[in-house]
Amino acid sequence: MKTIVETSTKLSKYLLADDVALTETTKIITVGDPAQFIIGDLNSTNTTITLNVTNAPSDWTGNKYFFDSGTWSANPDWVDPDAEE
Amino acid sequence: MRTLGRDFEDTARKVYAVASGALGNGKTCVVNSDGTVSVVAGSAVSAATGSATVFTNNEIEDLGISFDTENNKVLIVYRDKDNSNYGTGIVGTISGTSISFGSATVFASSTTLYPTCAYSSVREKHMVVYMNNSASQGYMIPATISGTSVSFGTAVSIADGAISELRIVEDTSDTSNGTFVIIHRDGGQDGKSTVAQMAADGAITKGNLHQWEGAGVVGISLSHDTTNNKFLISFQTSTGHALVATRSGTGFSFGSKASFDSSAAATYTACAFDSVVGKSVIAYTVSSVGKAVVATISGTDVTFGNPVQFEGGEVVFTSAAFNPDMKKVVIAYHDASAQDGKFVNVTISNTTPSFSTPAVFESGEVSSNTTANTYVGNGKMILGYSDKGDSEKGKVAILQGAHTVTNLTSENYIGITPNAYPDDAGAEIQTKGAVNEEQSSLTAGQSYFVQTDGTLGTTADDPSVFAGTAVSATKIIVKG
Numbered sequence: 130m131k132t133i134v135e136t137s138t139k140l141s142k143y144l145l146a147d148d149v150a151l152t153e154t155t156k157i158i159t160v161g162d163p164a165q166f167i168i169g170d171l172n173s174t175n176t177t178i179t180l181n182v183t184n185a186p187s188d189w190t191g192n193k194y195f196f197d198s199g200t201w202s203a204n205p206d207w208v209d210p211d212a213e214e
Numbered sequence: 215m216r217t218l219g220r221d222f223e224d225t226a227r228k229v230y231a232v233a234s235g236a237l238g239n240g241k242t243c244v245v246n247s248d249g250t251v252s253v254v255a256g257s258a259v260s261a262a263t264g265s266a267t268v269f270t271n272n273e274i275e276d277l278g279i280s281f282d283t284e285n286n287k288v289l290i291v292y293r294d295k296d297n298s299n300y301g302t303g304i305v306g307t308i309s310g311t312s313i314s315f316g317s318a319t320v321f322a323s324s325t326t327l328y329p330t331c332a333y334s335s336v337r338e339k340h341m342v343v344y345m346n347n348s349a350s351q352g353y354m355i356p357a358t359i360s361g362t363s364v365s366f367g368t369a370v371s372i373a374d375g376a377i378s379e380l381r382i383v384e385d386t387s388d389t390s391n392g393t394f395v396i397i398h399r400d401g402g403q404d405g406k407s408t409v410a411q412m413a414a415d416g417a418i419t420k421g422n423l424h425q426w427e428g429a430g431v432v433g434i435s436l437s438h439d440t441t442n443n444k445f446l447i448s449f450q451t452s453t454g455h456a457l458v459a460t461r462s463g464t465g466f467s468f469g470s471k472a473s474f475d476s477s478a479a480a481t482y483t484a485c486a487f488d489s490v491v492g493k494s495v496i497a498y499t500v501s502s503v504g505k506a507v508v509a510t511i512s513g514t515d516v517t518f519g520n521p522v523q524f525e526g527g528e529v530v531f532t533s534a535a536f537n538p539d540m541k542k543v544v545i546a547y548h549d550a551s552a553q554d555g556k557f558v559n560v561t562i563s564n565t566t567p568s569f570s571t572p573a574v575f576e577s578g579e580v581s582s583n584t585t586a587n588t589y590v591g592n593g594k595m596i597l598g599y600s601d602k603g604d605s606e607k608g609k610v611a612i613l614q615g616a617h618t619v620t621n622l623t624s625e626n627y628i629g630i631t632p633n634a635y636p637d638d639a640g641a642e643i644q645t646k647g648a649v650n651e652e653q654s655s656l657t658a659g660q661s662y663f664v665q666t667d668g669t670l671g672t673t674a675d676d677p678s679v680f681a682g683t684a685v686s687a688t689k690i691i692v693k694g
Contacts (some may be wrong), residue, residue, distance in 0.1 A: 135323075142298075142323045157319075157365075166302070167319040169366045191298025192324060192348050210299050210325050210347050 130182045133158065133168075134196050136175055140204065141196040143168070144182070144189050151178060227648035227692075229628065233641040239634040240652025242664045242681060243643050244626040251628065251643055254668035256620035259593055263575055264311030264612035266601070269304055270318060272296035273606040275581060278330025279588040279598050284338040285359050288313075288588065288596055291321070291329040291342050292608055301326030301344050303357060303364045308590055311612040316362030321355055322369070324348035330586070331357070332382040337392035337412045342366070345377040352377040352398060356416035367416035372408060373423055376401030381436040385409075385461060387443045395445050395461060397426070397436050405431040405449060409464040421464025427451060427471065433498070435534070437485040441492040442511045446485050448496045454480025456496060458514045469514030474507045475500055475521050485509070486534035486543045490676060491562045495543040497524070497532050504529030504547060508565045519565025524558050525572055527551030531599075533585045539593035540615035541676065546587040546597050548580040555580040555599055557587075557613065575611040578603030593617040620666035624677040627664050629692045648692045649685065656684035 131151070133143040143160070145151070150162035153173035160166050179196065186194055186201055193207045234250035237243065241253040269290055277292035288306040293299055301322035306313045325347035331340050340357040352372035358365050372380075378399045385393040392412030400406055405427035410420045426447060433450045445459040453476045458469040474480070480498040487494045494509040496518075504525035507518045527549040534545045543560040555576030558569045581600035590596050595613040600606045628643055630650040635641035644650050653670070656662065662670040664679040670690070674680075682690045 164317045166297070167317055167363075168323060169303075169319045169321050169364075170323055170369075191300060206348070208325070208347060210327060 130185055131178060131180045132182050132185070132196055133171065134177045134179065135171065136177050139195045139197045140192050141189070141194050142171060142176070142191050144185055147180065153178070227645055229643050229645050230640055231643065233635045233637055233639050236637050237631050237635040237641050239631060240650060241631050242668050242670070243628055243631060244621055244623070245628045251641060252621060254620070254622045254627070254664055254666075256618040256622070256667035259614065259617050259619055261616040262311055262614040263573065264614070266576060266609045266611050267313050268607050268609050269306065269315050270294065270608040272608070274600050274608040275606070276328050277586050277598050277600070277608065279586040279596055280331040280333040280340050281588050281590045282333055282338070282340065282359050283335060283591070286591070287359050288590060289331055289340045289357060289359060289364060290598055290608070290610070291331050291344070293326050293329060294318070295606070299325045301329050303342065303366070305359050305362050305364050306610065307362060308594065308596070308612060311594070311614050313596070313610060313612060319364050319366070321357070321366040322346060322353070328377070328380045330380055330382060332384050332394055334384055334392035334394070334412055335386065336389060337414060337416070339392065339412060339416055341382060341394050341410065341412060343372065343380045343382050343396055345380065350376055352380065354396070354410055354418060356412055356418060358416065370418040370420060372396060372398065372420070373400065373406065379434050381434055383436055383438045383445070385438065386440060395436065395438070395459070397434055397447055399431050399434055403429045403431050405434060405447070407459060407466055409461060409466070411464070424466045426457060426459060426466070426468045433481045433483045435483045435485045435496070437487045437494055439487050439494060439511050440489055444511050446487070446494050446509060446511065446516065448483040448485045448498070450480050450483060452479065453477070454483060454496070454498050454500065456485070456509055456516050458511055458516050460514060467514070469516065472516055472518070474509065474518040475505065477501070482530055482532040482547075484532040484534040484545065486536045488536055488541070488543055488562055489538060490541045493562055493565070495534060495545070495560050495562065495567055497534050497545045497547070499529045499532065502528040504532070506545065506560060506567045508562050508567050510565060519567070522567050522569070524569040525549060525556070531580060531585045533587035535587045535589055535595060537589050537593065537595055537615050539617040542615070544587060544595050544613070544615070546575070546585045548585065553579045555585065555597070557597065559615070575613065576601060576609070581606050618666050622664060622666055622677065622679060624679060627679045627681070630690070644692050646693055649689050650692055651689050653684070653688050653690050656687050656690060658684050658686050660684050662690060
């Protein structure tokens with residue numbers, strides 16, 4: 130797996146299979162080739178991509194975990210939106 | 215003595231031009247952009263419902279749609295539950311009752327609730343509003359369509375703290391700034407509003423928050439009464455209420471709230487302004503059935519006609535929008551009794567609404583918070599929803615509304631033919647002040663208006679075009 134981490138917060142924003150192509154520019158990140166979708170609010174200047182991640186939490190979802198130097202830790206501020214409704 | 219309508223010399227009061235299409239005798243005519251002339255004609259477009267089209271195979275919830283009149287595209291924004299609940303946008307291109315889509319673009323890689331959007335005809339950009347649940351703040355972000363792609367600018371906070379509902383409309387009265395009116399229900403159940411203005415480069419400025427109702431607000435909706443240049447806010451606070459908001463710069467003043475149905479709690483309010491009639495329709499659910507009222511704004515007050523039922527089943531997730539070609543408000547909703555997505559067309563007569571028979575746009579359950587309803591030109595509406603019977607995929611249906619297409623505008627009527635002419639022939643058109651003697655069954659002394667099908671009628675059609683005044687059963691003094 131590979132993860133896209135917001136550099137300033139260390140939050141893991143995306144967790145993708147190794148074979149999913151990522152194309153980064155200073156404005157956007159394109160996921161897949163051909164494009165599956167585009168990430169419009171992240172780019173090469175504000176993210177860090179880590180490849181060959183093997184220990185991602187089984188209940189991973191975006192913003193639920195920090196990923197820092199290969200270590201996962203829970204984000205205490207994350208709220209399940211479906212639990213709120 | 216002067217002869218009414220015609221000089222003895224009979225000069226002018228006629229124009230010669232090349233006929234584009236055959237011109238019948240005694241027919242009303244328009245001048246075309248190339249200088250040729252044609253008879254006024256209208257053709258009927260029949261109602262049709264396009265097939266449901268998937269815009270994402272992912273599970274979605276909450277969505278909004280705005281129509282880009284510059285690019286003739288729609289922007290759909292939604293909460294992508296299969297992608298960490300991220301706020302996502304996609305561009306749709308409509309052809310007939312079909313639609314195709316570009317690639318989805320995430321505008322907020324954070325938990326995004328209640329996204330919806332509106333288009334600025336001044337800036338030719340969209341404004342997306344949403345609740346960033348990760349930051350516990352409401353945000354707005356500009357969006358620009360290019361081809362089949364959408365790009366987003368810098369997000370600006372609407373308000374600190376949780377937001378539970380959001381609505382946005384463009385203030386079309388401001389032709390200099392890209393101005394939007396935004397209302398929301400905050401975490402304390404207060405109803406609040408703000409003005410946002412978008413610069414040419416998409417930069418956003420906002421006014422202060424204004425509270426229009428205290429605690430207990432739910433089921434909010436917003437429409438712009440362009441006749442009175444007021445904003446109508448509908449909502450439930452114990453029962454169904456509405457009030458008038460007046461924008462001044464980046465601030466507001468509010469009229470007193472008024473109840474439109476005091477019989478029971480009114481949920482899922484959805485309001486839309488009928489710009490032909492100059493009144494609004496508020497749809498809502500009361501005692502598990504769907505009803506609607508006509509709302510009339512006068513000054514800062516709003517009054518209502520009697521509620522009329524449009525659906526006997528339990529109505530939820532209601533949306534409303536005006537179709538100016540049909541000259542009707544379209545209400546879309548989920549019939550939770552029949553488990554179908556449905557719509558009705560609303561005709562306003564004075565202060566009373568009447569409805570078409572409810573029609574199905576989705577045979578199956580439509581998921582929560584997920585009907586969106588937007589006019590997209592040429593008599594069409596687009597309905598967006600989450601199809602619960604199909605893994606809650608994001609889908610749209612295009613509704614072609616029945617209406618008449620005409621070549622008549624408020625400016626291009628020039629007169630009436632005194633003879634018949636074949637296509638491409640030189641033709642004489644009798645213009646203002648001339649007396650056309652090729653009519654029948656007119657009433658002397660009666661004013662006549664050009665109808666969109668080219669006939670003469672005693673009431674104005676839309677557009678309103680004065681044809682002339684009859685002086686006998688067969689003669690009319692031409693205006694043009």
